Amino acid sequence: xxxSKLKVIFIAGxxxxxTTLLGRTLGELDGFSFVGELFALPxxxxxxxxxxxxxxxxxxxxxxxxxxxxxxxxxxxxxxxxWHHLRRDVRIRRLVHLLRPGGRRTLARRWSExxxxxxxxxxxxxxxTSNTVIVDSSKxxxxxxxxxxxxxxxxxxxxxVRHPLASVYSWIRRKARRxxxxxxxxxxxxxxxxxxxWLHWHALSEILLRRRPGRYVRMRYEDFVEDPAASIExxxxxxxxxxxxxxxxxxxQVELTAGHSGPGNAARFQRGWVSLRVDDxxxxxxxxxxxxxxxxxxxxxxxxxxxxxxx
Numbered sequence: 001x002x003x004s005k006l007k008v009i010f011i012a013g014x015x016x017x018x019t020t021l022l023g024r025t026l027g028e029l030d031g032f033s034f035v036g037e038l039f040a041l042p043x044x045x046x047x048x049x050x051x052x053x054x055x056x057x058x059x060x061x062x063x064x065x066x067x068x069x070x071x072x073x074x075x076x077x078x079x080x081x082x083w084h085h086l087r088r089d090v091r092i093r094r095l096v097h098l099l100r101p102g103g104r105r106t107l108a109r110r111w112s113e114x115x116x117x118x119x120x121x122x123x124x125x126x127x128x129t130s131n132t133v134i135v136d137s138s139k140x141x142x143x144x145x146x147x148x149x150x151x152x153x154x155x156x157x158x159x160x161v162r163h164p165l166a167s168v169y170s171w172i173r174r175k176a177r178r179x180x181x182x183x184x185x186x187x188x189x190x191x192x193x194x195x196x197x198w199l200h201w202h203a204l205s206e207i208l209l210r211r212r213p214g215r216y217v218r219m220r221y222e223d224f225v226e227d228p229a230a231s232i233e234x235x236x237x238x239x240x241x242x243x244x245x246x247x248x249x250x251x252x253q254v255e256l257t258a259g260h261s262g263p264g265n266a267a268r269f270q271r272g273w274v275s276l277r278v279d280d281x282x283x284x285x286x287x288x289x290x291x292x293x294x295x296x297x298x299x300x301x302x303x304x305x306x307x308x309x310x311x
Contacts, residue, residue, distance in 0.1 A: 043084030169282035
């Protein structure tokens with residue numbers, strides 16, 4: 001067991017919102033380890049033979065082999081399919097239990113195996129790296145809830161948000177590229193579905209995670225891009241760490257070195273000084289009807305987060 005609780009920064013947010021880039025920037029700080037989407041690593045990532053951020057397959061990466069040996073006695077002691085099913089059981093519909101007497105105990109029992117596995121992983125990463133802060137970009141707010149209930153974890157949440165039109169357009173563009181189509185023309189029903197997902201995801205993050213005073217901060221991706229040093233300093237103050245003299249940032253850029261991050265997007269593999277920019281292709285490429293759909297469906301939180309312009 002660790003002598004004291006291990007600090008974990010959980011980055012909550014949707015895909016295509018800068019969670020990997022923010023996590024990697026934090027991971028460059030002394031005493032910090034960025035591990036990517038840790039909840040998915042023993043399951044989906046191993047099933048699909050994903051690469052580590054260092055470039056090696058996860059199953060061959062010396063870092064993760066040491067972590068799994070420390071946590072479970074070896075990577076072969078984990079059944080990736082079983083873990084994947086445990087993670088898949090973490091669903092929004094389970095929240096109904098929280099409305100019932102004894103609901104938290106019901107969820108604790110239901111997710112106990114996953115919780116124990118995550119506790120072992122966090123502790124093993126702390127031991128292998130000797131770092132005091134782990135940065136987990138697992139995104140899903142219910143995963144953050146599970147992590148917050150782990151006795152040996154001192155959890156802090158960074159709730160990262162991005163302009164809903166930029167987020168929805170990014171998802172649409174990715175789907176279109178996979179299908180070999182045009183991101184400017186697509187199914188408007190899908191646009192509405194993505195917009196509601198943006199709204200529900202961030203609403204759930206606020207409902208579940210803001211209940212921890214002094215352990216939650218909401219941050220806009222656009223603000224991180226504009227002034228990364230100020231954003232990192234905000235997070236350091238949140239977790240009670242100092243890092244003003246060791247921030248790997250300069251105006252409009254962050255310096256990234258090779259690391260050992262699990263699942264995430266292609267930003268895991270970037271090296272050197274990486275330019276930060278707001279991707280605003282949606283302003284010229286997104287259909288007017290789609291803009292209207294997103295603006296209307298996202299408006300309660302869009303305005304709350306300061307995104308008053310919808311175009």
